[in-house]
Amino acid sequence: MTVTDALFERALVEEATKKSGLVWVRAPGGPARPLWHVWHEGAACLVGDGPGEQPLSGLADGGDAVVTVRSKDKGGRVVTWEATVVQLTPGSPEWEAAVAELKGKRLNARDGEAMPERWSRECRVLRLEPNGTTRPLPGSALAEPPLPTPATTRRPVPAALPRLLRKKRRGRR
Structure with missing residues (x-):
């Protein structure tokens, strides 16, 4: 790989990850999980594993992860890159800087300004x-069944829904 190729891949990883609000992260031996993040100082920063936050299971300090970035407008894969996981120590300058960025992007926080303390x-x-390694995009969809979650519910289709859908189709013709 030439220096130009390495710089191009680094720029692709950074720009694609910056623009996508959601990445798919796979820890070794685990399933890929969708996680929201912010790009800050050359890395994707995540917060989780607390009450009401996203699960970060399998991501250990010093471990590896594979990150797949999707296109924000089309939803398709743009790039897959390998990463080293670094856990930030609460109160450290790096932690404070990352949390300031994460706090600005966190939607629907239950505790507002007290969020960093929590x-x-x-x-x-x-x-x-990023450790500088990108992976080729796969030729297949890699679709998998959804992970089990207590948030999933099955309810009957509302009685009015089929009628509403027919109205929309008639309006398009």
Whole structure:
């Protein structure tokens, strides 16, 4: 690989990850999980493993992860890159900087301004630092059944839904 190719891949990883609000992260031996993040100082920063936050199971300090970035507008894969997981220590300058970025992007926080204090007590803040290796995009869809979750519910289709859908189709013709 030439220096130009390496710089191109690094720029692709950074730009694609910056623009995508959601990445798919796979820890060794685990399933790929969708995780929201922010790109900060050359790495994807995540917060989770606390009450009401995203699960970061399998991501250990010093471990490896594979990150797949999707296109924000089309939803298709753009790039898959390998990362080293670094857990930030609460109160450290790196942690403070990452949390300031994460706090600005966190939607629907239950505790608003007290969020960083809760994160320092109950959550983990991780950096996924690219190690310079990208993987070729697969030729197949890699579709898998959804992971089990207590948030999934099955309810009957509302009685009015078929009628509403027919109205929309008639309006398009």
